[in-house]
Amino acid sequence: MGVVTKTVGEALIDILEANGVDVVFGIPGIHTVELYRGLAASDIRHVTPRHEQGAGFMADGYARMTGKPGVALLITGPGVTNAITAMAQAYQDSVPMLVISGVNARASLGHGEGWLHELPDQRATMASVSRMTHTLHEPRDLPVVMERAFSVLQSRRPGPVHIEIPTDVMDNPIEVQASAARKLSGPRAASSDVAVLAEKCRGAKAPVILCGGGAVASPEKIRKLAQCIDAPVVTTVNARGLLAGDPLSVPASPSLAAVRALLAASDTVIALGTQMGQTDYDMYADGGFPELRDLVRVDIDPDQLTRGPAASLRILSSVELLLDDLLPELEDRKVDREGAARAKACRDAALSGLTPKMRTEIGLLETIRDSLPGCVIVGDSTQAIYSGNLFFEAGRPKGWFNAATGFGALGYGPPSAIGASLGEPDTPVVCLVGDGGFQFSLAEIGSARDCEANVIFLVWNNDGYGEIGTYMIECGIEPEGVTPSAPDFLKIADAYGVPSIRLDDVTELASALQRFADRKGPALIEIHETNTRGATA
Structure with a gap:
């Protein structure tokens, strides 16, 4: 396809389709009908929930299963406020979600004239539960704004991204051309950090691996790391099933005394893609989570690396890329650190408690x-x-x-x-x-x-x-x-x-x-x- 003229709404559907979107969740209204103009002719399936909060939660579940952004298509005003709870859940759990909404005509924004579905500042309302939010004031900016949105969704800590399109922009014609979606990846660890971590792995006597939701895309690589260094793997709620049935798996909460004892007895703890937040690590708010010796934290979010327990090594990287670089340094080494026995003892104690x-x-x-x-x-x-x-x-x-x-x-x-x-x-x-x-x-x-x-x-x-x-x-x-x-x-x-x-x-x-x-x-x-x-x- 060469350069063609389409409405903003039609071009938006083309961009979604080019980026692998095959399902959108939404309830159409007069403030979004122009975004639906190209939907019926596309290969994207539309699913209608009974409430916009449901649209957000559906997008969340879809994203967790596929690893692709879940897409919600919402009307302005009550449509977006109904979905805020779902966006906040996705924000907390680092789930990729693309929320596309309408907003009132550009000339009306900020004037408080009582237009239907009007909010004082809709973009500001959405900002606190979004990794990125943008108002499309100029039709010609649609391709670059959507490219930025998918870049944020793919290469940073996941979470909701919100794009709002004024009603007087949706039906504007723009010239578009076909473009292939770019596959992006997150940050990659410095080789010096990988070398330090490899040395820690080789020198540890009683290592333990902690896995959070940021590790769920790399189960086999984590299994290989765990087997290589003979380390029990403790999984938080969002990582359960990561090593299903493996003798090294500890599918128990770090809030439990038995798991805390395992961690306290470890001389090296490698935390992969876990926020180390209160609802996983101190569920009962008793302040009893132990101080960890030689904690290594691997996270895609530089801000998250500055929060939580003190770490001897902080590595800015996606878990998958870090393991790609680390495993070749360790793959020929097989050691016996009683990992399976330590994992079983922890499992038994956790369950009996x-x-x-x-x-x-x-x-x-x-x-x-x-x-x-x-x-x-x-x-x-x-x-x-x-x-x-x-x-x-x-x-x-x-x-x-x-x-x-x-x-x-x-x-x-x-x-x-x-x-x-x-x-x-x-x-x-x-x-x-x-x-x-x-x-x-x-x-x-x-x-x-x-x-x-x-x-x-x-x-x-x-x-x-x-x-x-x-x-x-x-x-x-x-x-x-x-x-x-x-x-x-x-x-x-x-x-x-x-x-x-x-x-x-x-x-x-x-x-x-x-x-x-x-x-x-x-x-x-x-x-x-x-x-x-x-x-x-």
Whole structure:
């Protein structure tokens, strides 16, 4: 294709398609219709959520599964404010998300004249939850602005990028020409830093590797590093399943005493792509995380390297590029540092240190994992998810993620699971959500039905906000506001044409999962914490 004239909206769709976008999530409105002009003729699939927050969460789940930016297309005003919660979750968890919104006509911006969907400063409103935000004032700037957006999404710490297009710009003609998307990578470590780290690896007597969400794209390279230096690998919530089933894997929270003891006894700790934030490393806010000897931090974000525990070596690099450079320095060395024994001892101590109720809930998670090999479990903030975040080995990389960490948004699970399913259509996805959190995004059952997402909604019903009620009692506070009534979820599912079942006994779970996984489209299973036998210890 040579130079052609198209509207800004049509050219935008071409640019998205050229950059590998195959799904967008959004609800069209009069402030975005011109952005839809080229959509029907493209190969991009449009998925309509029931709420713009759902669009953001769907984009989040899609991005986590594919590694590509999830794209949300939103109207100005309430469309973008509805999506801010989803953007904040993605910002906290470093998930690539491209949010494209409308904004009122250029001449009206900043005047406060009461235009429909007007915000005093929409771009400023979005800035605090965006890695980049830009208003497209000139139509001709679209290609360079979008190139910059994808550069930020691909080569820096991931997170939401927001581009807003005024309504009087969307239908303007611009001359465009076909261009191939550029594949960018993150920063690469200095060779001197790689040499120092290699020497530390060779000299360590009891090394441990910490892996966060920034490491999920490199499971085999991390496995090779761990085996080479014989180091247990502790995975945070967003890295669970990274070394599924490996003797060196420690799928337990650094907030647990057993994991902290493992780290405290180590003489070298290599932290790969982990923020080392409070919700992973000090979940109970007890200040008990140990001081680490010879901590090495590897992160794509230079600012993050200045935060958190003191490190003897800070390396600015993507995890993948760092391992590409480090492994050749170590690949011929095989040592015995009792890594598997140290990992097993930590796993055993971590699990035994949990309450019987938590171990029962973890057993339920293991039933899901084992009944549907290769499945993905997407969670909301609910009790079984909290237990799994403390200890659970997902069956595969990217097989476990939820909103009970980082920003901690309720209602995340159902739409995110839909996005995950669209990212890997042939993979069974189980959304574990509480009766309280489900009501934040209950209507997204309809979205799942519309797009035939292979999601099994597993509702953990404890008649309200059980975790908060328990916490209030532990604090000596009379529980208040924690028992909102719930609908009959099976009737809701039936109203949307979604098959469902309420379990009498948890032993029925495996067969129910397998039965629903064999059909196309969503399904719903309810477990009641007290009415379903075996749900609690």
